[in-house]
Amino acid sequence: MHYTLHFGQVTPEIPYLLWGALISLELSVMAFAGGMVIGMVGAIMRLRGGRWLSRLARWYVTFFTNTPQLVQIYFIFFALPEVGILLDPFPAVLLGMTLNAGGYLTEILRAGLASVHQQELDAAETLGMSHLQTLRYVILPHIFKVVMPAMTNQYILMTLGTSMAAIFGVEELTGRAFNINSTTFRSIEIFLLTGGIYVLVTLAATSLLALVGRYAFRARVRIL
Amino acid sequence: MSFLDIHDLGARYGSLRVLDGIDLSVEQGEVVSLIGPSGSGKSTLLKVITGLMKPDRGRVTLAGAAVDYSNRKSLKAARDRLAIVFQQYNLFGNMTVLRNVTVAPTTIKKRNRRQVEEKARELLDRVGLGDKLHVYPDQLSGGQQQRVAIARALCLEPEILLLDEVTSALDPERVSEVLDTIRLLAKDNIAMLIVSHEMSFVRDVSHRIAFMADGRVQEIGSPEQIFDNPQTDRTRDFVGRISRVGH
Amino acid sequence: MSPDFLSDLPKLFTFYNILLWGEAALTTLLLSAVGCIIGMIVGFVLAIARQSRRRALIPARILSGLFVEIVRRVPFLITLMLFFFGAQVLGFDLAPLTIALIATSVISTAFVSEIIRGGLETLKPAQLEAAAVMNFTPLQTLRLVSIPQALPIVIPPIFGYFVLFIKDTALASQVGVLELTQAGKIMTTKGHSAFLVYAVVLALYFIVSYPLARLGGYLENRLVLSRHS
Numbered sequence: 001m002h003y004t005l006h007f008g009q010v011t012p013e014i015p016y017l018l019w020g021a022l023i024s025l026e027l028s029v030m031a032f033a034g035g036m037v038i039g040m041v042g043a044i045m046r047l048r049g050g051r052w053l054s055r056l057a058r059w060y061v062t063f064f065t066n067t068p069q070l071v072q073i074y075f076i077f078f079a080l081p082e083v084g085i086l087l088d089p090f091p092a093v094l095l096g097m098t099l100n101a102g103g104y105l106t107e108i109l110r111a112g113l114a115s116v117h118q119q120e121l122d123a124a125e126t127l128g129m130s131h132l133q134t135l136r137y138v139i140l141p142h143i144f145k146v147v148m149p150a151m152t153n154q155y156i157l158m159t160l161g162t163s164m165a166a167i168f169g170v171e172e173l174t175g176r177a178f179n180i181n182s183t184t185f186r187s188i189e190i191f192l193l194t195g196g197i198y199v200l201v202t203l204a205a206t207s208l209l210a211l212v213g214r215y216a217f218r219a220r221v222r223i224l
Numbered sequence: 225m226s227f228l229d230i231h232d233l234g235a236r237y238g239s240l241r242v243l244d245g246i247d248l249s250v251e252q253g254e255v256v257s258l259i260g261p262s263g264s265g266k267s268t269l270l271k272v273i274t275g276l277m278k279p280d281r282g283r284v285t286l287a288g289a290a291v292d293y294s295n296r297k298s299l300k301a302a303r304d305r306l307a308i309v310f311q312q313y314n315l316f317g318n319m320t321v322l323r324n325v326t327v328a329p330t331t332i333k334k335r336n337r338r339q340v341e342e343k344a345r346e347l348l349d350r351v352g353l354g355d356k357l358h359v360y361p362d363q364l365s366g367g368q369q370q371r372v373a374i375a376r377a378l379c380l381e382p383e384i385l386l387l388d389e390v391t392s393a394l395d396p397e398r399v400s401e402v403l404d405t406i407r408l409l410a411k412d413n414i415a416m417l418i419v420s421h422e423m424s425f426v427r428d429v430s431h432r433i434a435f436m437a438d439g440r441v442q443e444i445g446s447p448e449q450i451f452d453n454p455q456t457d458r459t460r461d462f463v464g465r466i467s468r469v470g471h
Numbered sequence: 472m473s474p475d476f477l478s479d480l481p482k483l484f485t486f487y488n489i490l491l492w493g494e495a496a497l498t499t500l501l502l503s504a505v506g507c508i509i510g511m512i513v514g515f516v517l518a519i520a521r522q523s524r525r526r527a528l529i530p531a532r533i534l535s536g537l538f539v540e541i542v543r544r545v546p547f548l549i550t551l552m553l554f555f556f557g558a559q560v561l562g563f564d565l566a567p568l569t570i571a572l573i574a575t576s577v578i579s580t581a582f583v584s585e586i587i588r589g590g591l592e593t594l595k596p597a598q599l600e601a602a603a604v605m606n607f608t609p610l611q612t613l614r615l616v617s618i619p620q621a622l623p624i625v626i627p628p629i630f631g632y633f634v635l636f637i638k639d640t641a642l643a644s645q646v647g648v649l650e651l652t653q654a655g656k657i658m659t660t661k662g663h664s665a666f667l668v669y670a671v672v673l674a675l676y677f678i679v680s681y682p683l684a685r686l687g688g689y690l691e692n693r694l695v696l697s698r699h700s
Contacts, residue, residue, distance in 0.1 A: 003561055066680040067673045068641035071652055075673060078659065079666035156544070163546035167645060174548055187556030195545040195553065202544040274604045303606045314601035318619040327615060328605040380605065 003188070010189045013180050020176035021197055024162040027172060031094055031162075032155055035101025042106030043113050057106060064103030070164055072096045077168055089168040097161060104154055112147035148213040155209065156202050163198075173197060225288060227252045227415055228273075228384055233282035234439075235272050242268045244439035246282070250384065253413040257426040259450075260436035261462065266419040267311075269436075270388050273417075274308050275299045287383065304333075307382035311389040313369040315361040315376070321348065322357040325376045333380070340379065347375040351405050367398030371405055384415040391422055423466055427451055435459045479664050483671060488658070495654035496675055498568070502575050502640040502650060507633040510579030511587075517580065518587040519613065535584070542581035547642050550574050555646045571643035579636055583629055590625035591617060627691035634683045638676065651675055 045057035064072070073096035076087060087095065116139055124134040166175035177194040181187050226249035233246040242265045250256045258266040271277040273284060275293050284291045286305055292298040315324050325344040329335045348354050351371035361369050370390055377385055387406065391399045403425045410416065410429045420426050426433060427447045434444040435458070443450065443459045451467075454460040484492075517535040520528060542550065551574045558565045565573075594617055602612040644653035655672035659665045 062681065063677070066638075066684060067676045068638035068652065070641040070644075071655070071669060071672050071676060074652070074655070075666075075669040079664075079669045082664060082666040160544070160546040163548045164642075166548065174546065177549070177552075181552075181556065185560075187560055188553065191549055191553035191556065195541075195549045198546055198549065199541055199544040276600050276604065300606055303604055306604075308601075308604050310597060310601065312597055314595075314597040316598055316601075316616050316620075317595075318616065328607070331615065332606050332611065 005189055005192075006186060007189050007193070009184050009186050010180065010193055013176075013190075014193070016180070017173060017176050017194060017197060020171060020173040021201055023170070023172040024159065024165075024174075025201070027090070027094060027097065027162045027165060027170075028155065028159045031097035031101055032158055034094075034098035035105045035154075035158075038098065038102025039105025039109045042102060043109035046106065046110045047113055061103045061106050064100050065107070069096060069100045069161060070167070072100055073164065073168065089165070089170045093162075093165040093168055093170055097158065101154065101158055105151070108147050108150045108154060109143075111150075112143040115146045116142050144213070144216070148209070152206060152209045152213070156206060159202050159205060160198065225285065226250060227254075227287060228417070229283075229285040230269075230273070231283045231285075233269070233272060233279055233284060235268060235277055235279045242439050243272065243279070246436075246439070246441055248434060248441055248444070250415050250417055252383075253415055254431045255410050255416045255418065255429055257418040257420060257430040257433045258436055259420070259423070259426060259433060259462075260442075264436040265439040266436050267388050268439075270308060270386050270417070270419060273386065274306065275303060305383045306386060307377035307380045307384075308386040308388060309370070309373045309377050309390050311393050313361070313366070313373040313393075315369055315372055317361055320358050320360060321353065321364070321372050324361070324372060325379045328376075329379055329381075344375065344379050347378050348372070350408070351375050352401070365398060366394045367401050370394065370398075370402050374402070374405055374409075378409070382414070384417065385409070387416065387418045387420070389419050389421065391420070423451075435462065437462070479667050483658065483663055483667060491649075491654055491657070492651075492671075492675065495649055495651045496679060498648065498650040499637060499640055499676075500679060502571060502643055502648070503633055503637040505572055506575035506579035506636060506640075507583065507629065509576040510581075510583035511629060513576075513580045514582075514584030514587050515618075517584040518591055521584075521588055522591055525609075539581045539584050539588075542578060543585065547574075547578060547639055548645065550578055551642060551646060567643075567647045568649075570646055571640075571648045575636070575640060575643070578639075579632070582632055582636075586628045586632060587621065587625050589628075590621040593624060594620055623694050627687065627694055630683075630687045630690055634680055634687055637680050637683070641676075651679075 042057045042060060045053040046061075047054075049057060073093055076096050077089070077092040080087065120138055120142065121134065124138045129137065162172060163174035165172050166178055169175065171179065173194060177190050181190050184190070228248075228250040230246055230248040233243055234241070235243040242263075244265075246265075246269060248256070248269075258269065260266055268277065272279050272293075275291075278293055284293075284302075286302050289298075289301065291302040316327070319327060322341070322344055325348065326337075326340050329340040329343075330337050345354065345357065348357060351374060353368060353371055353375070356364065356368065356372075361372065364372065370393075374390070390406070391402050394402065399422065403422060406416075406418075407425075407429055418426065418430070430447055432444060433447055433450040434441045435450060435454075435456075436442065437458055443454065443456045445455070449455070450459060451463055454463055482488075517539060520531040520535045521539070523532055551571065554570050554574045554577075555567075558570055598616055598620075599612060602616050607615065640650060641652040643650050644656060647653065649657075651672055655668050658668040658671075
């Protein structure tokens with residue numbers, strides 16, 4: 001087996017790929033933010049929603065965590081037009097990723113909320129804390145300490161998941177790798193390089209989230 | 225030469241010197257105890273003898289053979305002659321009591337399975353656990369686990385038994401059951417090197433006692449000498465202090 | 472394409488189509504199962520190499536650490552494409568299913584290895600010291616002490632990963648493997664309603680995944696309980 005790697009044809013494309021990585025980043029941050037909103041509503045519904053709202057939230061989680069994200073996006077992109085909902089690739093992928101993340105984040109945040117004990121709230125009250133102070137100094141730090149590792153992990157998985165957007169024609173990092181592949185045919189070099197960029201991007205994200213967790217919430221997250 | 229002979233033994237954790245020239249010997253069938261303040265190097269000495277920590281100077285001779293701790297064969301030969309009981313018992317959580325006792329003699333030393341099992345049952349009977357053969361360690365109290373650990377060590381038929389603070393992780397009411405077990409063994413003519421904070425037990429069971437401080441043996445002598453007529457100020461100070469708190 | 476989904480439904484489940492769906496569902500399970508079984512075997516070796524303190528094994532330790540950390544940070548799709556186009560460029564004539572099996576095995580090896588490493592780390596080092604003093608060889612310690620204790624700890628999360636991985640294998644459709652997602656694509660090109668087809672695909676994934684997820688939860692509770700009984 002003789003194969004020599006030639007990165008010569010590929011290296012000029014690095015800036016093109018990096019701009020694509022920015023689109024991946026945009027997609028993951030937006031989907032994560034949307035997923036957090038769904039997750040918070042879902043977690044509160046699960047814990048405080050009464051019988052039907054709690055059930056509704058559980059069904060949502062069960063559906064989205066037991067079917068593939070890719071097929072969920074297929075459904076949005078290819079099936080919804082039949083009932084008159086037409087979305088461009090980027091919004092379709094974003095919607096799919098957001099709904100999917102909402103399922104996983106509901107479970108993560110529910111575990112975090114459930115870990116706050118009544119005694120802690122009582123203790124805060126006997127210390128004479130206001131509701132806002134209790135939220136700021138007791139509840140939020142506690143929740144974040146519990147959920148930070150799982151949330152970091154979820155965000156990393158979502159960053160990797162953005163590569164699915166290429167399948168629908170979004171020219172993010174993987175989409176641009178496909179483009180270069182079809183013009184240069186230096187497949188091994190391109191996918192190695194692209195993989196390397198994903199490694200760096202996710203490493204940077206983990207480090208940043210670990211720092212945020214450590215300073216804002218004194219939560220420990222493993223970087224490696 | 226003594227059965228276990230230690231000369232000028234030194235060891236350190238990084239830059240911290242914990243053993244600084246230990247000289248000590250244990251004869252065949254002799255019970256020697258190590259006492260001294262925490263951090264004096266007693267447990268470290270047992271770690272070095274058993275090869276869990278490398279010495280950086282000095283010599284250990286076991287049954288006439290110098291132990292080379294960086295040579296696997298030599299270390300294996302030394303470990304074949306000794307057994308150790310740890311402070312935290314260290315039983316294998318995935319094995320029943322009986323299996324804990326028989327695993328090393330049968331699978332490592334390749335002794336006859338039936339004979340080993342018979343001996344294990346006898347030993348477990350002796351430590352009062354004859355009815356617990358098929359339970360798992362986490363179903364036993366600390367004192368019971370420690371007695372299993374002692375049976376496990378004895379089933380190896382060691383020529384010398386090392387005991388590392390075997391009662392310090394136990395509830396006070398469990399201490400005597402373990403000490404009584406060891407008292408019985410001491411009558412069996414097996415050599416023992418004991419690290420313990422139980423002074424009345426140590427005095428009762430030992431032929432000789434070594435007082436350690438700062439990684440050295442400061443004084444060694446009969447129990448009467450160490451407790452009633454210590455020869456150095458440091459020993460006198462230590463013994464005086466512990467007898468005042470009522471050990 | 473007709474928006475009248477219900478009239479299309481029977482046509483989606485003709486005898487031959489049912490065979491196709493069945494084969495596709497089995498392929499989906501196969502991809503995940505093979506990936507996880509190979510992942511368990513190789514992952515164990517890698518986890519042990521990463522744990523080893525022996526000087527002679529330092530290169531193996533570094534390499535397995537790099538492998539696990541890198542593979543877990545590259546998208547499945549990129550790994551799949553690397554193997555797919557890599558095989559072409561290097562002149563290997565491999566079936567898409569073979570390529571997908573190789574890629575899923577590599578990926579699950581990295582993830583499962585990390586789970587196993589976590590399991591091995593929960594073992595008390597003191598037991599290993601006891602084994603060492605009793606002259607257990609490193610291999611005997613693994614066989615008699617570490618693996619029996621790590622297995623009940625790692626089986627539930629590995630099973631959980633296997634269930635998650637079922638959904639990830641949907642990407643194998645991108646190299647043309649006939650699994651559930653690809654079956655859906657084929658059905659839509661045959662003119663069936665995409666709405667109906669993808670609803671069926673989602674339902675089939677759910678039927679495969681949900682009972683296994685429940686089983687995983689049960690497994691986790693039972694093993695946790697049995698360790699404390």
